[in-house]
Amino acid sequence: MKRIKYIWGLFVMLCFLQACYDDNSKLADQPIIEVNILPTAKDSINIYFNNTLEIKADIESETEDLTxxxxxxxxxxxxxxxxSATVFKNISQEKDLSYVVRDLGHYHLRQVVTSEDGSTIKYYHIFVNSQFEEGFTILGRRPDGxxxxxxxxxxxxEEIEAGMTPSFMQNAYVYANEGEELYMDPxxxxxxxxxxxxxxxESQKLVQIDAKTFKRRFEYDFKYYKSDFVPNRMISYDGRFSREFEVISKNGGVALVQTQQQAIFPFADLPKETVYTDGYDRPSWKNSVTRVFVSKERNAVCWSGANGYDPFFSYQNCFGYFQNRYVLKIFQNESSDGNDVFVVNKSGGQxxxxxxxxxxxxxAGGGGLWVLFERPVREGIITEDSQILPNDYYTCAFVSNGNKIYKWFYSQLDIDATPFxxxxxxxxxxxxxxYQCSRNVSDAEYQDYSRQKQFYVSTYNPNREGEYKGxxxxxxxxxxxxxNKYEGISYEPVSMFYKIK
Incomplete structure (x- = not known):
């Protein structure tokens, strides 16, 4: 009986204490701090690499106590x-994002805003593209060399629709490599x-850069191959299976650069009795590329890839045909059995x-050089400084002289006296x-010469005002x-082409 009275008394006391208790607890009856990330920024963002990805966070919350x-x-x-199976890496802990993207690719971006009651998350797709994907590429020489x-x-x-207009970026290599510069004498x-x-x-260097980002990947140094090897010409082609190419020294000699081994070797296939100091190359749908080499005295010419199957005949010095002549220029066309070679040379002063x-x-003729034709050329137009560009669509060649360009139907006619x-x-x-196709395409696509309906001319004007005279x-x-024309957009041009993807 006493135990029952004791328990009843304890129950009454607990009720009395509860009535006197002021409840200040933060339980379910208190509001939770909500955080909303407003959809001000696009969920999908395109940006060029080396540019700054900037997203201004638009946050809706009753508190500023956020991380x-x-x-x-x-x-x-x-x-x-x-x-998504993306592996995330933290790049910022600021409210607003400002981050320089350095590499190409499709990225997943996660934005996390946290209050004391939890986190809110938003995802973005970031497409980092290259501003060097495809376009005109000019290698220039600065005033300092x-x-x-x-x-x-x-x-x-999409870029045109967004209002962008094409323009040249100078110092593209410096931009892509965070201030690093190229060498002397490009x-x-x-x-x-x-x-x-x-x-x-003169720097004896060959720099390999990524074709899409222009970032430096490797460097070859010809001083370690041969101390007096001074490169002046590269013979190469853009193809899926291109693993090596030749480089010619102005002091004589041809080196073989093997890109898989990243090494330089002697090019041992040329006749040993002749020193070669110049060359010419042209991609071919039949043989990938033909290579023409010119001797130091410019009186001997030989080439490889001429018939595509017999290097013995390919590497003859034209059987002494040019022994008493002086070779000015060489160019090639496309033919059904390989690239024919056209040699502009001085013979007896003509x-x-x-x-x-x-x-x-x-x-058929019993041996020797297979000469298709030989005839005089109008004097004073083709010089050692001239540029010659064969055009297979119109079966002609464009020839430069100073600020003039001539259109020459070389297989039938002389150069017209009136500039084109x-x-x-x-x-x-x-x-x-x-425009030049890669050899990665089909033969039919490669032989679509309609792309040659336009041609490009890089020029230099030493008297042009401003820093860029190209x-x-x-x-x-x-x-x-x-x-179209783009004036004052480069330093003195030394090499130019249209880079495809």
Missing amino acids: YQWDMGLYSEDPKTGE KGCISFMKTLTP VEISKVGDFLYILHG TVITGVKAMMYNF ITLPEGEEVRGLNH SLYIYDADTGELV
Whole structure:
């Protein structure tokens, strides 16, 4: 009985204490601090690499006591669930994001805003593209002698719709490599597969850069190959299976650069009795590329890839045909059995053009050089400074002399005395080129020469005002009409081409 009274008394006391208790607890009856990330920024963002990704956070919350986190990683999906399997890395803990993107790719960006009651998350897709994807590439020489790249991107339909206009970026290599500069005495730039190769003469360097980002990947030093090897010409082609190419020294000698081994070897296939100091190359749908080498005295010419199957005949010194002559210029066309070679040379004081059959060896004639034709050329137009660009669509060649360009139907006619194009006064032609396919495409696509309906001219005007004295002109190859011009956009051009993807 006493126990029952005791328990009852304890119950009454507890009720009394509860009545006196002031409840200040934060339980379910208190409001939770909500945080909303408003959809001000797009969920999908395109940006060029090396540019700054900026997102101004638009946060809706009743408190400012918040923490922020931005995480990013290459986008990937779980093959089983199809959900994101991205590995994230923290890139900022600021409210607003400001982050320089350095690499190409499709990235997943995660924005996390946290209050004391939990976190709110938003995801973005970031597409980091290249401003060097495709377009005009000019290797120039600065006043201090160093190399420099000017590049103008061909805009996509989306970029045009967004209001962008094409323009040249100077110092593109410096921009892509965070201030690093190229070497002295640039002489040539060429695309081989996924890379661009920039050749330097007196510096004896060959710099390999990524073709899409222009970032430096590797460097070859010819001083360690041969101390007096001073590069002046690169013979290469842009193809899926291109693993090696030749480099010629102005002091004599040909080296073989092997890109897989990243090493330089002697090119041992040429006749040993002749020293070669110059060369010419041209991609071919049949043989990938033909290579022409010119001797130091410029009186011997030989080439490989001429018939595509027998190097014995390919590497003859034209059987002494040019022994008492002086070779000025060489160019090639496309033919069904390889690239025929056309040699502009001085013979007895007269400038002549000698057309040589691609197979080179004349079986039907009992041996020796297979000469297609030889005839005089109008004097005073083709010089050692001239540029010659063969055009297979119109079966002609464009020849430069000072600020003039001539259209030459070389297989039948002499050069017309009237220039096809006259550039503005003071402009000096430094390069001729046109659209060139990669050898990665089909033969039918490669032989679609309709892309050669336009051709490109890089020029230098030492008297032009301003820092950049190089220009680019684009002409209709049929009519000579000016299609477009970009003046004062580069340093002195030494090599120019249209870079494809």
